[in-house]
Amino acid sequence: MNNISGSIKDKSFLEILNKFKTGIGLLVLVIVLSFMSPYFLTIPNLLNVVRQVSIIAVISFGMTMVILTGGIDLSVGSMLAFSGAVAAGMMVNSGLNVFLAILIGLAAGTALGLFNGLAVAKAKLPAFIVTLAMMTVARGFTLIYTNGRPISGFDETFRFFGAGYLGRIPIPVVIMFILLIVIYILLKKTPFGRYIYAIGGNETATKLSGINTDKIKIAVYALNGFLAAVSGIILTSRLNSAQPMAGEGYELDAIAAVVLGGTSLSGGSGGVIGTIIGALIIAVLNNGLNLLNVSSFYQLVAKGAVILLAVFLDRKSQQQ
Amino acid sequence: MNNISGSIKDKSFLEILNKFKTGIGLLVLVIVLSFMSPYFLTIPNLLNVVRQVSIIAVISFGMTMVILTGGIDLSVGSMLAFSGAVAAGMMVNSGLNVFLAILIGLAAGTALGLFNGLAVAKAKLPAFIVTLAMMTVARGFTLIYTNGRPISGFDETFRFFGAGYLGRIPIPVVIMFILLIVIYILLKKTPFGRYIYAIGGNETATKLSGINTDKIKIAVYALNGFLAAVSGIILTSRLNSAQPMAGEGYELDAIAAVVLGGTSLSGGSGGVIGTIIGALIIAVLNNGLNLLNVSSFYQLVAKGAVILLAVFLDRKSQQQ
């Protein structure tokens, strides 16, 4: 009898563990850092970390969808910069109302994403090349539009999106959470989301099942552009300045968050919950290394090693 | 009769076109640039371009093999820098003989690549994450080893590899050519090469055929590290200085060359001939934009647009 209840307890413990398996690397990291730095596990620092993660997280949600279809998007950083610059330019140079300017910024990002989608789905060009080209082109647009200079001098209202609070919760965190939930539901509960997985799993079969796979892919890339634009608005507001070089290299962080979170680069399996955990691993790591005052060259080594360890732990626990 | 011979001529013309289909984008680019700049189609400039392409080309040969297995390697730029720095350090700081120093540099790159291979094949971690981690770690090693400062002051002998000539042909070009031929033969004519394609095409089936796929993958990543090191030696010699930040971002150029050259990112099909054409497209483009003195912001836009166009032309011609 004892034995049976024992094994039942074991089982439910294992099941709980199983639910959180993607998070085990993060968990270990958090525990270790709590012991190593007294500053780490404090409310201000944790709020700090989630605010820091929000920019990359929002991009990586879009990236998750793109990767789920079996694609990739290297242009997120450039689309982010372009959208931020356009919104800033609309406010500062064209004197537009804050909300209108934001809308135009979002539209700009979405339009670039749409172009990516069309080139991938309709012209059947490899996503890697299409978005690499877009990465360069959109950066060029941004530099041309800004003449290589940051744009600043915004209304106070605009500061809200990057620097405002809802109670104690920073607005970027609120935005990130809302998007996380919306995209989670989109992926798990709507036909659109299901088709995204199906395309990544087997595009031919999906097409033969009567789904307009081109339309879905175009929508996914456009949505990704939109989310990059959202990130761009938050970042511009947070920095109180639109930087022409903003977001450089973010594509690698975003893809890393997605893959760390267990989404396969070949598409078809994974999701945004894993992605947010992946993004948190990266952010917590950056924060922790700063708190521990690891010197910057050694930070690089430590960062790489810990990421490797985190993904190793995750995969091991999933093999159980 | 007339009709028949007409159609025969058409056909053979098409067939010739077909043989070169991966190169059509390059061809168009070369023709356009010849008209736009009188300097472009001159022997000195063409030698110049092939010398410039050699660094990226050598890396992208290794990248081709990695991608053929269905993998990816983001750490090539960092492995390049590390190997160059180690070789330079051995000569300048440890006073070693040039050839010994080069051997140690090559061994360093190979060792890093070997680690990537083990982590991918044995620990079954995603190549993207493993090599992203290596990209960071190897960069950290390099910065620590060099203390963030370039190493210079080499023997004249060492200059040969980057700045020497064989007749009129620059040594880096000679090295690149030899490697191209060796790897071409490796891929097409040896079991090792065929297994690389097999793994990318269907890893399970390859394993079921009794092939030790892990061993092949490990060898491919190690070889890739070795080739990055070769590039590192050439670059260090050419610059007459080991730069701690050398090779940053080269991974994207190398992957772009591979994909432009028609190798599929999901593995299993493609080859190094396509890759060298892809690398040439990128190099010719950079050269052309410089020759035409396109201003810096517009260069970005032009570069992206032309790459997109080149791959579009290639894919269209292949669909014929």
Next chain:
Amino acid sequence: QDIKLGLAISTLNNPFFVDLKDGAESMAAEMGVEILTVDAQNDAASQLSSVEDLLIKQIDVLIVNPVDGNAVVSAITAAQDAGVPVITVDRAAEGIDVTSHIASDNVAGGEMAGDFIAKQLGEKGKVVELQGIPGTSAARDRGKGFNQAMDKYSGMEVIARQPAGFDRAEGMTVMENILQGNPEIDAVFAHNDNMALGAMEAIAAAGRSDEIMIVGFDAIDDAREAVKEGNMAATVAQKPGLMGEMAVETAVKVANGEEVDEYTPVPLELITE
């Protein structure tokens, strides 16, 4: 009692900033104060995050070397809101008052280089400008100063302006290509020494070292060596190590409640031998 300083560096991917950091850290060691250094890897957003991390650790004074003068304002505001005084080094913050600013003037440096080249060429000649990473303040300001100088002389002509990423390999490649397209070049001004040294290799390989004078910026060791050997004509010396030292000295004064100057210029120097 114990003083804790935070130093936020824009990037350590360049020996210039490594010198700045080393100067700051050795001065801190000398004065017996703690210094926490973070590196933003040239990303303004990452700089803001790492400053936030420093503030969590309750530093007494923040020394920041901005990635960008506008974007750094958020980080400075965050520090000042937390009651932490701020000192900027090398690059200034725009549109916000800081306790002290220690820097050399990049616009002035660019102009200095331009004037030097014009003088050497007898106010008449064809010049190539190798630009830094588009959009960075160093590229902007040095370019601005340099072109202001060029505009002063009717005989001076900038025949090519190309970006080469502050990088030595890229400096070489871009210069190789420019050499192909321009049979007549009298001088090259590069926004930093890395590019200048890359260009120097390209020019030497093309056998045109005698016709073309090269001027760089930063006076890193390799460049000083090249100037000494006559391979480069000049480099504009900033004194990053000194900047770092001065920043720490000033910060300690601030922490102790002493008065400090609002702006301390670090002299620029044209190294020509």
Next chain:
Amino acid sequence: MAKQKVLEMKNITKTFPGVKALDKVNFSLEKGEVHALLGENGAGKSTLMKVLNGIHKRDEGEIIVKGEPVEFENTKEAQNAGLAIIHQELELIPYLNVAENIFLGREERNGVFINYKKLYQQTEEVLDLLGVNIDPRAQIKDLNIGSQQMVEIAKAVSQDADILVMDEPTSSLTNQEIEILFELIERLKEQEIAIVYISHRLEEVFEICDRVTVLRDGQFVGEVKTSETNEDELIKMMVGRTIEDRFPEMNFAPADEILRVKNLSVPDQIVNASFSLKKGEILGIAGLMGSGRTELAKAIFGVFKEKTGEIFYRGNRLKINSPADAIDNGIYYLSEDRKEEGLILGLSVADNISISVLKTILNANTFIDSAAEKELAEKYIKDLNIKTPSEKQLVKNLSGGNQQKVVISKLLSTRPEVVIFDEPTRGIDVGAKREIYNLMQDLIDEGVAVILISSELPEILNLSNRILVMHEKEIMGELDAAEADQEAIMKLATGRRSQ
């Protein structure tokens, strides 16, 4: 006289998460015999053979090969011990050529290089042995499934194994190819090679097998000599009950014309196809491999962009530019290639069944009604008797036959008016085949129009009321099923036009 045992498997048990695939199974094989392994879909046949070949690790039991207990860690070790297997699901490398695939891992070398001359020579020898005409230099991706299956067979045969496992080798072959295979099997028998033969076609078992072992639900049911049993008994052993006839007596009620195809051509695929289809009938399409049956079906289904000719649907001209157009109009095509074109292997059974009708099971017009989805999946799991621990199981973990049933469920869920079945019973067990036939009857009873493409002529002859025969991308003629026989079909299929 008792022959020498070359293989003995005793008390083999194998469990997958949620599935006990094998439960204390015994199996033995004698030198020079062809031993059939039978059972319903999901009975554990493939798993038993994978355990034998070192692909799966057994939980319990013993394997004795030629008197020696063995413990294969991987296929290589099994190969070295003289075992070879033809996999049920094709395991080939798409971008390597036929010769490279057949000798993958066993290439003759010339120093460090592959000896291609020898390789092609050896390949031609094996292909000659099989009597098939496939170019050793052709890439696998350019071959149709039948040829790919032949390559898979050649690969196993070329290993000169003394124990050869054939897991449903004929499911993608035409009659001619099957004949070739059987001749080969005879020759192998003469060479004292022992063969395990898995198939759902009982007539094949009686034609070539000496003994039969039957599995049911992962358990050993019995072993009999072929000469001492009959179809009914085997079926009873397999399914636990008797099944009356293999084919039901079909009742056709051809009504209004629903589909008419006029001069349909697709460059390089289809030449000038014209025919008409009525509600309540089954139109069979016969032809040799490569005759273009699949392409005709796909052309109607909107797969090809470039096509000429007209399609009339319910009397109106209909433009079908994509499978989505076809499905929206009530036309559904069941692909012959379930792995590449039918299933999304990484998704669950429920996800696959519902994919074509997701938009009709929404809550608030937006969210997938998961209760309805589950219900839908469970209905078909029950109706078609799909063997799966739950509707959440990933399709890739199902047995081949059960995977096929999932694709059929997906089709049925759309309630189509025109159904094109392309090799619908490939890899399906006797019981399930009969269920599918019954289902076709149900469909035509409801007034659905059915097109049946099949390489099994008895299926075509027994189930259709009219038969089209194709040859080289063209429809050669139409036969009335009541009067047609195999000979008449073959005559047209080989290009001799009816008057």
